Amino acid sequence: MNPEARQEALKRRGLTETQDGFELTVQGFQKASRRAQDLRKHGDAEAVRTLALSPEDPLRWEYCRCIQIEAFTAEARASGI
Incomplete structure (x- = not known):
């Protein structure tokens, strides 16, 4: 995954990279909340516990x-890194 593709993948996932790691955007x-709802259905x-929180x-x-x-890590691995 080249740097441009990496940045696009981060943006798709709603993540930004900081010196301390990844931060989540709104x-x-x-x-992720939609994904959690799907996981709850399964x-x-x-x-279930997390979605019960505010x-x-x-x-x-x-x-x-x-x-x-x-999700970002899975996408990066699939790209051949």
Whole structure:
């Protein structure tokens, strides 16, 4: 994955890269929340607990950040890195 493709993948996932790691944008939070709803439908207990939290709860944001990092990592691996 070249640098341009990497940046596009980060943008698609709603992530920004900082010196300390990845940060989640509002768009990324929304996308991850939809993914969590799908996981909840399939019985994922962590998704059930997380979606019960307020959207402002830092734990919910962290869970969503992890979902998006996982999706970004899978995309990067699939690209042949």
